[in-house]
Structure formats: C-alpha cells, structure tokens
Amino acid sequence: MKRNFNLAIFFLLCLITNLLQAQDQSDPVSPVAVKHIKKFLQTDELLIQKLPLDAKNSTRFYGYYYQLMPLHNYSYCFIGRIKSCRANGCDLQVNVINNDEFEFFDYYILFDSTGSVIKTHVYNYEASHGHEIMIKKWLAQFSGYNGDKELELGKNIDAISGATISASNITKDIQCRTKELKEYLQAKILSQYK
Amino acid sequence: MNNEFNEATLDVHRLVMFLGYNFNKKTQFVSEIEFEYAKDLWVEQAFLQHSLHKYIQFRAGLLLIPMGIINEYHEPTTFNGVERPIIDNKIAPSTWREIGAGFAGTLPMIQLKYQAYLVNGISGYNNGAIFSGSKTLRDGRQKGSKGYMYQPNFSGKLEYYGIKGLNIGLSGYYGPSQSTLYKNVSKDSLHLIARADSSVINIGMVGIDARYQFEGISLRGQLYHTSLSNTTQYNAFTGKAGKPNDLGKTMIGYYVEAAYNVFQSFDYIQYQLHPFIRYQFYDTHYKATVKNDAYNNTIFTTGLTFHLTKGAVIKTDIDFFKAKNADQYSKIFNAGIGIMF
Numbered sequence: 001m002k003r004n005f006n007l008a009i010f011f012l013l014c015l016i017t018n019l020l021q022a023q024d025q026s027d028p029v030s031p032v033a034v035k036h037i038k039k040f041l042q043t044d045e046l047l048i049q050k051l052p053l054d055a056k057n058s059t060r061f062y063g064y065y066y067q068l069m070p071l072h073n074y075s076y077c078f079i080g081r082i083k084s085c086r087a088n089g090c091d092l093q094v095n096v097i098n099n100d101e102f103e104f105f106d107y108y109i110l111f112d113s114t115g116s117v118i119k120t121h122v123y124n125y126e127a128s129h130g131h132e133i134m135i136k137k138w139l140a141q142f143s144g145y146n147g148d149k150e151l152e153l154g155k156n157i158d159a160i161s162g163a164t165i166s167a168s169n170i171t172k173d174i175q176c177r178t179k180e181l182k183e184y185l186q187a188k189i190l191s192q193y194k
Numbered sequence: 195m196n197n198e199f200n201e202a203t204l205d206v207h208r209l210v211m212f213l214g215y216n217f218n219k220k221t222q223f224v225s226e227i228e229f230e231y232a233k234d235l236w237v238e239q240a241f242l243q244h245s246l247h248k249y250i251q252f253r254a255g256l257l258l259i260p261m262g263i264i265n266e267y268h269e270p271t272t273f274n275g276v277e278r279p280i281i282d283n284k285i286a287p288s289t290w291r292e293i294g295a296g297f298a299g300t301l302p303m304i305q306l307k308y309q310a311y312l313v314n315g316i317s318g319y320n321n322g323a324i325f326s327g328s329k330t331l332r333d334g335r336q337k338g339s340k341g342y343m344y345q346p347n348f349s350g351k352l353e354y355y356g357i358k359g360l361n362i363g364l365s366g367y368y369g370p371s372q373s374t375l376y377k378n379v380s381k382d383s384l385h386l387i388a389r390a391d392s393s394v395i396n397i398g399m400v401g402i403d404a405r406y407q408f409e410g411i412s413l414r415g416q417l418y419h420t421s422l423s424n425t426t427q428y429n430a431f432t433g434k435a436g437k438p439n440d441l442g443k444t445m446i447g448y449y450v451e452a453a454y455n456v457f458q459s460f461d462y463i464q465y466q467l468h469p470f471i472r473y474q475f476y477d478t479h480y481k482a483t484v485k486n487d488a489y490n491n492t493i494f495t496t497g498l499t500f501h502l503t504k505g506a507v508i509k510t511d512i513d514f515f516k517a518k519n520a521d522q523y524s525k526i527f528n529a530g531i532g533i534m535f
Contacts, residue, residue: 103219126219128243128251131300131307137358153504154466155458161361161405162267162353168504 033079036123053184075113078177084127103127115182116146130166147178206232220245254295256338260309260351261365262401270532274470275511281447285418287332305356315347318371319393323432327440365401392431396423410458420445447476466501487519507532
C-alpha cells in the first residue's frame with residue numbers, strides 16, 4: 001500500500017514537472033506574438049507581412065516590423081525582444097536572439113496607419129525581476145506616442161519602483177521603434193510623389 | 195545654542211561592487227561586495243539562482259532578508275535622504291543578510307511576487323548578551339561570517355504590484371535567535387540546556403510597506419512590529435552586576451514620506467529635484483517590563499534629492515530627533531552623493 005502511494009506521488013511529481021515545462025515559452029518573437037495579436041484583435045484572419053524596414057537591432061534590443069492586413073486601425077506592428085540586465089553583461093557583443101545566456105522579455109507594439117502607438121503588450125516575460133512593466137495601465141502611457149518627443153522615465157513616463165531596468169529598456173525601445181517606423185512611413189510617402 | 199565646537203563626520207559610507215554571472219538564462223550568480231567606511235569589507239549578498247519554472251526560482255547562498263523596502267532596495271538613488279530611515283536600523287537591522295535557501299518568483303497573472311527562505315537566525319548570545327533595548331537586534335546579524343546555527347529561521351515576503359504605480363508588501367520573519375551556549379552540550383545535560391535556552395529569544399517580525407508613484411509625486415510608508423518572547427529569562431540571564439538586561443518584549447517602528455519632483459512639468463529640464471519630508475517613530479520598549487522613554491523616539495526629516503541624471507544624485511537633509519524623555523529636538527545635517535550604475 002505504502003509502495004503504491006510512493007509510486008503515485010512519483011508519477012504526480014513527474015506529471016507536474018512535465019506540465020510546468022510544457023508551459024515554458026522560450027520560443028522567440030513571431031508565432032507566439034501573432035497568436036496574442038490575433039487574440040487582441042479578436043480575429044483569426046489576420047495576415048502579417050514583414051515590412052522592408054531594417055530595424056536597428058543591437059545586442060540588447062531585437063525585433064522586426066510587420067504590416068497587418070486587412071488594414072484597419074492597427075496597420076503596423078513591431079515584435080521585439082529585450083534582454084534583461086539583472087546580472088549585467090547586456091552590452092556584450094552577442095546576439096540577443098536565440099541566445100540562452102540572458103534573461104529577456106518579448107513584447108509587441110501596434111501602430112495605426114500614421115505610425116502612432118495604439119497598444120503595447122508584453123506577452124512573454126522570462127526575466128526574474130521587473131514584471132511590473134506588464135501592468136496594462138503602465139503600458140497604456142505609450143498609447144498615442146508618435147515619436148515627436150523624447151520619452152523619459154520618471155518624467156513623461158512614470159517610473160516603477162523595483163523595475164527600473166526593464167522600464168528603462170522598454171521605454172528606450174518603444175521610442176526608438178516608433179521613430180524608426182515614422183521615418184520609414186515618411187520616406188514611403190515622399191517616394192510616392194517622386 | 196551651546197558654546198561648543200561641533201565635529202562633522204566625513205565618510206565614504208558604502209561602496210558596493212556588483213558581481214554577477216549568467217551561466218545561462220536559467221542559472222545566475224548574483225553578488226555584492228561592500229566596502230563600508232572606506233575600510234571594512236563585507237559580502238552583502240552572494241547567491242546562486244536557478245529558474246525551475248518561469249514562476250519558480252530556487253535561491254541559495256547569502257541572501258538579503260526580504261523585510262520591508264530598504265533591506266532589498268537600498269541603493270542610494272532609490273530612496274530619499276542621505277541615511278536610510280532609522281527604523282531600518284533600529285527595528286529591521288538592514289542590511290540584513292544571512293545564509294539560507296528557498297524560493298522566489300513572480301506570478302504575473304495575479305501581479306504577486308513572493309519569496310520564502312529558510313535562513314540562519316540572528317545571534318543573541320556569544321560570550322555575552324548581544325541584544326538590548328538600545329542596541330536592539332542589530333548586532334546579532336551573522337552576515338555569513340563564521341555563523342553558527344542551531345535552528346533555522348523563516349523569512350518571507352509577498353508583494354502586490356497590480357495597481358499602476360503602487361507596490362504593497364507584507365513581510366514576515368520568525369524563529370529563535372542563535373546562541374553559542376549550545377556548542378558541545380549533551381542532550382542529556384538538562385541544566386546546561388536550560389542555561390542555553392535562557393540565552394535565546396524567539397523573534398516574530400512583521401513588516402507592511404507601500405510605495406506609490408504618480409507623475410512627479412512619490413509616497414511611501416513602512417511599519418514594523420516585532421514581538422520577542424522569552425525576554426524575561428534572557429534579560430535575567432544576561433544582566434550585569436545584579437541588574438537585568440533591558441531588551442523589550444515588543445518593538446515598533448514606522449515612517450511615512452512624501453516627495454515631489456518640482457521639475458516634473460518642465461520638459462526641457464532633464465534634472466529631477468525632489469524635496470521630501472519624512473515622519474518617523476520607533477519605540478524599542480513598546481512593551482517592556484520596565485519602560486525606558488529614551489527608546490521612544492520621534493524623528494522629522496526634510497531634505498532635497500537632486501537627480502543629475504539616471505543613477506547619480508546629490509542629497510541633503512536635516513533630521514530633527516526627540517526622545518520622549520528629552521526636552522527639545524536635536525538636529526543633524528547630512529549631505530552626500532549617491533551613484534548606481
């Protein structure tokens with residue numbers, strides 16, 4: 001009886017371990033992000049096409065731009081990954097994507113047809129600190145941002161106690177990506193008139 | 195005004211060097227090596243962290259005790275005032291760290307962080323009493339330096355961050371103090387065991403804290419309540435010259451603080467200037483056999499924190515202290531610089 005009980009506990013622990021591992025999302029950007037975007041837009045018929053825009057990726061920030069079809073309010077998106085710097089080393093010259101050495105989090109930005117931010121969402125947080133940036137109301141501060149000003153944590157973006165590094169990194173990246181997209185859209189408009 | 199010279203103290207109070215290593219995204223080593231007063235060297239934390247799951251991390255090593263705000267977030271750019279709040283010295287003995295192991299993590303679906311550790315306890319006796327009404331528990335920290343343990347203590351914290359700008363924490367610590375008198379004592383020696391038992395107290399500490407940031411406003415508050423048991427025996431055993439020691443049965447301490455960035459509305463000014471005011475109270479004889487009003491203190495602190503840039507601050511403040519049995523407030527002026535990068 002006791003042996004059966006021990007075996008049952010063992011199998012239960014194995015099952016729990018497998019379930020926990022199954023939930024582990026280490027897959028980078030696209031598929032998981034697309035799933036989240038579809039869920040947010042409440043559609044299964046979303047087509048996503050990669051934009052011919054080279055994102056300025058670095059050892060700390062990485063991602064791609066996409067155009068969303070059909071074109072409704074959410075015209076563009078950026079799906080990115082930001083490396084966490086809990087134990088530093090963020091500026092080492094190693095690629096952030098598919099690199100197993102650093103904590104990170106994944107997020108996307110949805111833009112309207114003019115390149116203004118409509119929504120920002122952190123859909124996968126793999127770092128051990130700084131989860132506070134996932135709060136929807138904090139991320140809502142970026143809505144409406146169109147790259148026309150500098151974003152500064154503690155000034156026009158509320159600082160977060162206990163999530164300084166993550167908050168600073170995502171603020172920098174949203175500013176950078178919005179400006180990149182805006183420049184791309186402006187260049188696209190100009191090319192139509194040439 | 196008295197007619198005496200006042201001596202100022204100039205000090206490199208703390209210089210902390212962070213040393214960390216990412217073995218991979220699941221396993222890290224985190225350490226801080228601290229120079230105090232420009233000459234004393236301490237390891238402030240040194241632990242191995244392994245992520246068992248995205249919501250569960252195992253930690254082992256020299257851990258910061260998760261009690262209140264300051265013990266974990268004590269970098270000088272993260273708090274106002276040159277010195278840490280005094281209740282984080284008198285009631286919670288920051289920087290409080292002990293060797294131990296346990297689990298930590300964040301449950302983002304309910305916006306809750308947790309930590310739970312078994313750690314070495316504070317020492318209350320080593321060739322004499324370590325605790326008293328004036329020194330409180332502070333000198334009992336073993337800090338991972340040739341520590342001795344007979345029973346582990348529990349330390350834990352829950353932190354809710356689900357409301358934008360608001361963090362609420364509930365910390366708990368429970369366990370007996372440690373004593374060298376158990377060393378080599380036979381479990382059959384009832385007399386020696388009873389003697390050693392008299393050198394130990396049980397410590398139960400609860401901390402409640404809240405931090406709120408909204409635009410340029412920042413508010414924070416902290417309450418500690420510490421219950422000590424077996425103090426009658428401890429005080430009698432550790433007394434000197436026929437006079438018992440004076441460790442209290444209950445200690446309490448709290449503060450509330452408000453600050454505002456006066457440059458908040460000026461987009462073209464990159465600096466931040468935070469005038470702040472803090473009210474503190476602590477009583478290490480909140481409950482005691484014989485109460486000493488010198489241990490019942492009120493402190494007003496007001497000052498400026500000037501952020502030159504992210505991670506670099508200049509601070510000034512003035513503290514007004516008054517013990518319950520004093521006639522007037524005494525004053526201390528502090529000025530300092532703080533950096534974190």
